[in-house]
Amino acid sequence: MYEASEPIRNGVKATTCYMCACRCGILVHVQDGKVRYIEGNPDHPLNAGVICAKGGSGIMKEYSPARLTVPLKRRQGAERGKGEFEAISWEEAFAILEERLARIRATDPKQFALFTGRDQMQALTGLFARQFGTPNYAAHGGFCSVNMAAGMIYTIGGSFWEFGGPDLEHAKLFVMIGTAEDHHSNPLKREISAFKRRGGRFIAINPVRTGYAAIADEWIPIRPGTDGALFLALMHELVRLGLYDRDFLIRYTNAAFLVNQDPDSPDYGLFVRHPEGAIINPLRPHNFAWWDKNKGCAVPDHSAQCDPALFGAFQLADGTPVKPAFQLLWERLETATPQWASEITGIPAERIRRLAHEMGVVARDFQLELPIAWTDWWGEKHDRVIGRPVAFHAMRGLAAHSNGFQTIRALALLMTILGTIDRPGGFRHRAPYPRAVPPNVRPPNGPEAVAPNSPLKTAPLGWVEFPEDLAVDEEGNPLRIDKGFSWEHPLSAHGLMHNVITNAWRGDPYPIDTLFLFMANMAWNSSMNTAQVRRMLTDKRPDGEYKIPFLVVCDAFYSETVPFADLVLPDTTYLERYDCLSLLDRPISEFDGPVDSCRVPVVEPPAGVKPFQEVLLELGYRLKLPAFTNPDGSRKYADYPDFIVHFETQPGSGIGFLAGWRGENGDLALRGTPNPSQWKRYEEHGCVFHYKLPPGMRYMRNWNRDYLKWAQEVGFRRDFDPITIHLYSEILQRFRLAAQGKRPGRQPPEALRERVARFFDPLPFWYPPIEDEQTDTQRFPLRALTQRPMAMYHSWDSQNAWLRQIHTFNFLYVHPETAKAAGIADGGWMWVESRWGKVRCLCRYSEAVEPNTVWTWNAIGKAAGAWNLSPDANEAKQGFLLNHLISEELPFGAGRISNSDPITGQAAWFDVRVRIYPATPGEPKESWPQFDPQPEAIPGMVERPKRVVAYHLTKGVME
Amino acid sequence: MRPAFSVLFLTTLIGAAQGAAIILYALFLAKGSGPDAPLAFYLTTGGVSLLLLAAGLVASFFHLGHPERAWRAVTCWRTSWLSREVIVLPLFGFAELLWLLLLWQGDWRAAAAWGSVMAFLAIALYVCTGMIYAAVKVLREWAHPITVVNYLLMGVASGALLTAGIAEGLAPAVAPMLAKAALWLTLIALVGRGVSLWRNARIPPYSTARAIGVHHQRIRQISQGSMGGNYNMREYFHGQPPEVVRAVLIAALGAGFLAPVVLLLLGVPALLVFLLQYGGLLAERWYFFAEARHPQNLYYQVV
């Protein structure tokens, strides 16, 4: 026995994993139409053959008993939320949608809101929303990590997350902040491990030590929400000691640009424009000024032979007082001493100092030089690329706080003054980044942008540069249902999905008719204040109509949200459909060049399901949306694969969803006419296309002339101009000026003036998370966090028979002293309570958590009966959801405002403050709150195997 | 370890069966030329012994995942005490049956000779059974010759008591002597068990530091990656609170050893005492498992 090789290879197909959004390449072994084995694709640039716990459990997702297999309609007369459905045909489903959506589109397209969760097809869903003509569209970014995206993109034109990352191949020192699992799951693990083996030093800054932090050379526990203070203090120390990269700052950032210091000027705090300076880009003039210390006067920036001042206060010829931006930064940093930060962060001042020294000395003394010639934007030729091998990575530990944007700006500045941006060993961009600061896509900026039966002129989401870009009306009221891009959250580049249901329920700013949720479990883990949100979904107006009249849910599984739907559209799984991970969206690019990828079906879907892509195309055609319909009204694309091949961003642009093998013969890359065999070529190449830039275009891309030229040619960039790092943010200052009434043009409503003026500081600053300012922190002394478990994806893996054995329920991890002081036993039942709600859960003592913090694994707790688990499943009885403790709104003036970052609208998941106490012995030994079990049998869902399953294609039972 | 009921019954039942056989043979030898108890007594007691043996065998099958393949268990007698037990057990049964036949036939000489084979096999079976446990090195509570000795002593004591009980009905003449033997054997068994209890209480616990290879005073397990349980949590943890374990020990010592001695002295019918002792020995066997701390448990301390 055992020696015999099994004939598993009677079909091996390459496709892309979607057990999470990391998108590794996989090889799926199929036998008789069933999946035998899924392994990492060794030839894939992202994962190079490895695969994670989730990826290896794809079989159990494919054959999960929680799958939805037919379209469902809420039964006539049945109450919403009870999950009483009847199966309907797709034709009926489409007819219902067509009738309703056509009516909305012809009257007020805003009444249709499309929000999508952890999906990867925002290029298509965004296109659909835009074509439909509704601004009410966003994906998960707003409740996910928009602070990270915005904080860095508004500073360096790129960001961690899908847009860039740490270059661990060259780094010597790696500082990872507030990251548990990250979006880049597998690659990060590969890279950290290789980095450690090479002898790199790894420091983790996190209130909790698990996962990556576990293998760090040093763990620096920090109080949540205080990293901004740490970064300022690190910069204080670096600048104080002269451990900054002066050449980098002068040439590549706005550190030496002169800032108007005349408080009475309408340009106060804005950069001085030099009349003789080169404008470069009329749409975004670049004629800034330096102070030439030799000449003692202002000169155009980047003047030759100039010795620009970084410090000092000067006067222009016209008497205007000016200071270099770096001087202003130092004035900010001066009081941000390690001692000051120590009291805020809980990290000893000496440790902060030492950390700064490590960073500064490694950046300086371990300077790397790669023998790669390149030319900078100003035409200077460099014979080598310099690297400063200090790499950082950060994710939601910074992002998911209401001070996240400014904190992340501070981190970007720290990385900048060390001279590490797009250099070896530091931070590296991933195509299509770097992009302009900010990128040149603007959201609809007023009510006139929305008109019946017409597409929006711009994409629904974008990047705001001026108050005039905001999506507000004359009075400054929000245009969007989530109040994105309004004065409440002006730079909300990804929308505020976490407020959609509450706003729609309240009719603030207006009621809507149809809410369409795709791949989002909003009645559970992606809502704050979950119990209330569930109530809002069933709440009715006095006339008996639901406050949110029509709810459509497209999901593949029986989630907690499904029972609330009026219409359920069953989706395929990732192994059953075409999909593309496009450069128009969030591709999987590598540092050395753009990469996009796709999925192809490897197994047959159940008869009744339909890929959501096909649903959108069909709807687009039925609603006669121009992008999906020929002028004669006929259907433009036969199906989704056809659409992907033939769609171009503009007629003849040569840019489509997939960038590989374009042109009739498939010999063009990135740009080229549609290639009918494109899918085939992708299939032949493992469903991935990797375009490698020539070495001279791989670094310093913000200012790399050849790269910038090329990026414009291939359509990554609109303009051909350098992407100067915004150490000092003129964009933020403009909003501040508007709020202070010092700027012509749009101004915030009175109630918001102070808020905008306060938070839109052109230089990073630290403030406590907003919830703290309103909370009796004596009464609620602890902060409660969640972390991503590596072996679970959000809420959707409890239906997976293998993964749920690893995380069957969750504990609240509490420092032993903290727990003992509250009288809570290890393993005992306890209460955790915030101002907004309380939860009963199980306690687990842990020495690996900062004593002022408690935490749990995210989204392990489930509602009874959801995911086709038995109602007494541990997930429901012992597991709990922390979201019940978090409010989606905070009091503001006489009203309320989103519990989010005031700049970007990023959901402040990690701000919540709690207290803990033991459960009394008589209480039920189960988590609280409990919900009525979801019905166990809905049409189309199989009966769950009761006792045992064992998966084997030929010998096995699947009971 | 989690006490497996099939094994508790197996070892206690066959222990008594072997004990009865040994005592019978001893009684037979004591007379030398022929039994001074009626043949019916020998045959009945022997029959009961065989029944107990069979019952133990049946119980043991419940322990097996694949009883239909049980025959395979004879193949590894070179290395496995379990295999040896599987071989010796039927041999002993067979020997006892033959011995009873010889008695029945009245062939005293042959019975005397063959009885020594039977007694040898009975003792060998004790050794095999005991060694099954004593050979598991990692279970230090078991891995000692005293384990084998105790299996023998407890088995013989309970066998003696059973024999005495039957004798009270069928062979009153020898009954008091047998009861006295049972009393002494029980006391000796108590000493043996006491020694192992004393020894086991002194075994230092296995160290997590060695188990995971980290050298530190303070190590706590946080999780084991299988929150819904697994085989290794089921098989090696008795799952009872310390109070229950203590209570079982007290019951074992009381019912298995002390009470029988007292009751025999008081003249309570031996068959009743046997039943009580049997219950006590079941408790003893339960405790025998429960007190064995498997090093693998270090890996499964916290879900």
Place this chain on the structure above:
Amino acid sequence: MTQFALVIDLNVCVGCHACVTNCKQWNTGGEAGPLADLNPYGKDPNGTFFNRILSYEVGTFPNTETWYLPKSCLHCEDPPCVPVCPTGASYKRKSDGIVLVDYDKCIGCKYCSWACPYGVREFDEERKVMTKCTLCVDRLYDTSLPESRRKPACVLACPAGARIFGDIHDPDSEVSRRIREEGGFQLMPELGTRPANHYLPRSKTVLPIDEAQVVRAENPLRHDEAPHATGLQPIEEEMG
């Protein structure tokens, strides 16, 4: 004589469980399967896995280390699980040292698992036989697989590259070299089982920085005439 083994680098293992589910995936559908899952969608789901990740906390805050210990059969060179087996179902292969169970012989007496100190054997409640890590023997010699993929599923899966497979009797193999050079150790070696699998310990990289390094001679502050540069003067002078 060959002795195949896994060497697990605890220095880079992040406890991700990739090795756990990919082991399950390969083996449930392969020669060793199917591996049952009990109550898969109900209370206390549990099943047969050949490999598990345990986690431990070492020390007290703030000097806490979080440890992950992936654990599967260690393919002991002197495996106590083998001689105790009454049927010969448990055996150690002479050719490559892999310890296996022949399901067709196993009577499910569980005795072998008692003898194993490490708690790595799992009784499959559905098939009623003892199971354990096979070192993916059904991959190792499968010539229809590309050479580079003739490795255990868990090794191929591990995103951190923390699992290395090879012959520990070959002094030139990667596993032997790393055991030698990185202080590879065994679990409970005092029990005399001579586990073939080894673990590599954590190591710490430190960067001692002394004060003199901190302030550089070529300090841009002097050039920049920074308002605070005076504070640096003494150190700069000291450094000449």
